[in-house]
Amino acid sequence: MRQVGWKPPSISVIAVLLTAYLLPAARSDPSLLKLPSDHPANDLCPLNSEPDACPVKCFRPDPVCGVDGVTYWCGCAEAHCAGAPVKKSGYCEVGNGGSGPAGQALLLVHIIWLILLGIFVLFGML
Incomplete structure (x- = not known):
């Protein structure tokens, strides 16, 4: 009598089962890829209780981009x-707004105009 032994599953069967098990865990979450600035409730610059002194004098640039497309360097x-x-x-970014x-x-x-002015000055025509 021949004894029937247990045969281990092939690598492809293990790969398919592992993929089927882990695939739901890898679903895409749209909030995972968003920046804090993408959420309208999260204000990057909350208003201070004290008013800002305008015009602003800054010694170190700390640029932020306004919704109007202007970079505010201070x-x-x-x-x-x-x-x-x-x-x-x-x-x-350059070219937005x-x-x-x-x-x-x-x-x-x-x-x-500057190129022409440089040529005139270089050749003494001005």
């Missing part, structure tokens, strides 16, 4: 003086 106090809620800590094309055109005019 931090929360400067944003409060401007009356702008703070969107996030750090500087605002404001008149981008008009500002870029004006910058181009100034660059060309």
Whole structure:
């Protein structure tokens, strides 16, 4: 009589069972990937009981980005003086908000003007 022995499961069966067991634990939680600034209830710069002295004089930059797309280099106090809620800590990205094309055109005019002025001064025409 032949004895039937127990055969261990293959690695692929173990991998499938382990994946099926751990997959529900790896579900995505949308609040897991959010920054504190993404929650409207969490104000990055809570209002102080004492009013800020405007204009703000700061000795060390602590930039915050306002909802108006302006970087306030002196931090929360400067944003409060401007009356702008703070969107996030750090500087605002270039090109968000404001008149981008008009500002870029004006910058181009100034660059060309400075190049021409440099050429005129270099060759003594001015």
